[in-house]
Amino acid sequence: METQIIQVPYDSGRKNVGMGKGPAHFVRHGLDSLPKVRVACVEVEELPSELGTTFRVLSSLTEYVRAAVESNRFPLVLAGNCITAVGTLAGLSTESAIVWLDAHADFNTPETTVTGFVDGMALAMATGHCWQNLTGSIRGFRAVLDKNVVLIGARDLDPEERTLLERSAITSLDTTAIRKRGVKGALSPALEDLAAGQVYLHIDLDVLDATEATVNQYSSTGGLTLAELLEAVRVVAEARPIAAAAITAYDPLHDKDASALRAGAALIQELVTAGRQSFARAPG
Numbered sequence: 001m002e003t004q005i006i007q008v009p010y011d012s013g014r015k016n017v018g019m020g021k022g023p024a025h026f027v028r029h030g031l032d033s034l035p036k037v038r039v040a041c042v043e044v045e046e047l048p049s050e051l052g053t054t055f056r057v058l059s060s061l062t063e064y065v066r067a068a069v070e071s072n073r074f075p076l077v078l079a080g081n082c083i084t085a086v087g088t089l090a091g092l093s094t095e096s097a098i099v100w101l102d103a104h105a106d107f108n109t110p111e112t113t114v115t116g117f118v119d120g121m122a123l124a125m126a127t128g129h130c131w132q133n134l135t136g137s138i139r140g141f142r143a144v145l146d147k148n149v150v151l152i153g154a155r156d157l158d159p160e161e162r163t164l165l166e167r168s169a170i171t172s173l174d175t176t177a178i179r180k181r182g183v184k185g186a187l188s189p190a191l192e193d194l195a196a197g198q199v200y201l202h203i204d205l206d207v208l209d210a211t212e213a214t215v216n217q218y219s220s221t222g223g224l225t226l227a228e229l230l231e232a233v234r235v236v237a238e239a240r241p242i243a244a245a246a247i248t249a250y251d252p253l254h255d256k257d258a259s260a261l262r263a264g265a266a267l268i269q270e271l272v273t274a275g276r277q278s279f280a281r282a283p284g
Helices: 018-030 050-070 084-090 118-126 159-167 175-181 183-192 226-239 259-279
Strands: 003-008 037-041 074-079 097-101 149-152 171-173 199-204 242-248
Touching: 003 018, 003 050, 003 259, 018 074, 018 242, 018 259, 050 074, 050 084, 050 118, 050 242, 074 084, 074 259, 084 097, 084 118, 084 199, 084 242, 097 118, 097 226, 149 183, 171 183, 175 183, 183 226, 199 226, 199 259, 226 259, 242 259
Parallel strands: 003 037, 003 074, 074 242, 097 149, 097 199, 149 171, 199 242
Antiparallel strands: none
């Protein structure tokens, strides 16, 4: 079985800017020893508006993911922004739960955000809490129920975003819970409660503690170690088929010592092995 790596080099609707530079940097420096890997890249005509370009990107990504699944290739998305989750989910032929690892909940809506950062609404979009007309324009997209989402490592939340998350049925596991019970002890019960037969595994690299790697301008302390992150991938892969996975939000400009590059390369390696084996069990 092959892995289909799909680069999405956009950050807030702009190509090869900021975190949009991350996918190509990984491809240039992290894929040398990986067997049976194909690489593709999403490219669209940019529009004057951020949302206009972004949703063109999502629609194009959907088709790349759909083609990979139909060809029995494991889709691994390397993206600038987390909003690409919407496009990836739309490309999957079978309903999927979400396991979302991120320093941020990305659960803001236009009513709760204090920054207007669209990517900070990514999980809210994926679960149908906002931008429903736009997400509905993407062929194959179905909002994921809150009860089918596990959020891991989130620690930097806006006040109203935190309230919205606490009122939702999303299972949230912070670093304290992981350290208290161990990765498998904390994560396994949450995975067992998911109703969908497969998962989309979403990893924003800033889930890592800033002392492990400075991934982007939003990196902070209180996150996971690389060892914990890799173990989480293995636990998910053992518990549920991974239908697709993503690594997002890496900005090489902030990676002064290449520690984030090394962490990302290790994560790609783990996903290519454990993820591909898990994908083989996915329904449909």
